[in-house]
Amino acid sequence: xxxxxxxxxxxxxxxxxxxxxxxxxxxxxxxxxxxxxxxxxxxxxxxxxxxxxxxxxxxxxxxxxxxxxxxxxxxxxxxxxxxxxxxxxxxxxxxxxxxxxxxxxxxxxxxxxxxxxxxxxxxxxxxxxxxxxxxxxxxxxxxxxxxxxxxxxxxxxxxxxxxxxxxxxxxxxxxxxxxxxxxxxxxxxxxxxxxxxxxxxxxxxxxxxxxxxxxxxxxxxxxxxxxxxxxx
Numbered sequence: 009x010x011x012x013x014x015x016x017x018x019x020x021x022x023x024x025x026x027x028x029x030x031x032x033x034x035x036x037x038x039x040x041x042x043x044x045x046x047x048x049x050x051x052x053x054x055x056x057x058x059x060x061x062x063x064x065x066x067x068x069x070x071x072x073x074x075x076x077x078x079x080x081x082x083x084x085x086x087x088x089x090x091x092x093x094x095x096x097x098x099x100x101x102x103x104x105x106x107x108x109x110x111x112x113x114x115x116x117x118x119x120x121x122x123x124x125x126x127x128x129x130x131x132x133x134x135x136x137x138x139x140x141x142x143x144x145x146x147x148x149x150x151x152x153x154x155x156x157x158x159x160x161x162x163x164x165x166x167x168x169x170x171x172x173x174x175x176x177x178x179x180x181x182x183x184x185x186x187x188x189x190x191x192x193x194x195x196x197x198x199x200x201x202x203x204x205x206x207x208x209x210x211x212x213x214x215x216x217x218x219x220x221x222x223x224x225x226x227x228x229x230x231x232x233x234x235x236x237x238x239x240x
Contacts, residue, residue: 037061037100037121042161042226043068043091045106045114051075055230056114058091068106068114071223072230081108089116092161099125132160133229139182141168141195148172156182159229161222163213164195171208172197180212184228185235191228193217 041058045068053075056068084107091100104119139156143149154168164180172178180195199211217225 037091037093037102039066041091041093041100042222043089043102044230046088046090048086048088052230052233053087055226058089058116064104064117064119066104066116066119067109068116070112070114072227073234075234083107084117088122089119093124101125132158133184133232134158135184135232137182137184139166139180141166141170141172141178141180143172143176143178146176148176148178154180156180157209159184159225161214161225161229163198163211164193165209165211167203167207167209169207172200172210174198174200177215185232188228188231191225193221193225 037058039059039061042055043058044055045053047053054070055072056070058066059069060067084105086103086105089102089104091102092098093100101122101124102119103122104116106114106116109115135156135158137156139154140151141154142151148170152168152170154166154170157165157167159165159182166180174197176197178195180193181190183190193214194216195212196215197210198213201209201211203209
């Protein structure tokens with residue numbers, strides 16, 4: 009009789025390093041995640057991509073303007089990092105210590121997850137801006153005025169007097185900030201709310217966005233957020 013059958017099943021070996029690293033993704037963070045880097049005073053410092061993730065270390069590739077002062081750049085400092093997982097569809101709240109590596113690059117050490125939440129409003133900017141929707145066929149064909157009530161990387165919420173239906177597609181055009189180019193997003197209606205006053209509100213999902221399109225939307229949202237804070 010084999011010794012294995014005498015003494016029972018052999019204990020499982022420790023998982024290889026690659027599997028341990030995959031456990032990080034199960035917690036909701038991964039290389040390529042878009043994040044906001046926030047000071048402990050509540051300031052949004054910049055928007056970046058989390059890259060080169062390995063255990064509790066990573067790098068931040070900054071792609072928005074920075075609100076970090078030259079004094080702050082001299083020494084590593086603790087920050088909050090907020091991202092949105094495309095895998096779990098949840099917001100991930102982290103903390104870490106960042107230090108500048110080169111222009112628009114930062115190292116992150118002591119990275120840890122504080123909590124994961126059902127925050128679908130991540131990167132969502134509340135607005136009340138004039139916008140237009142343009143359909144190219146159907147009864148609502150043509151350009152129609154609307155109000156942009158909020159916008160995120162993945163979609164928008166608008167109000168319109170024009171009736172659309174779930175699944176309808178149109179171009180949504182809006183200027184998020186004076187002096188910046190108009191944003192144009194190919195959008196699909198995913199939710200319809202008929203209001204008592206006869207108007208309609210629509211939840212819209214953006215379609216066919218390239219990586220560059222997503223970056224531009226995020227940069228514009230970040231710029232508007234900063235402007236609001238500076239004038240509040």
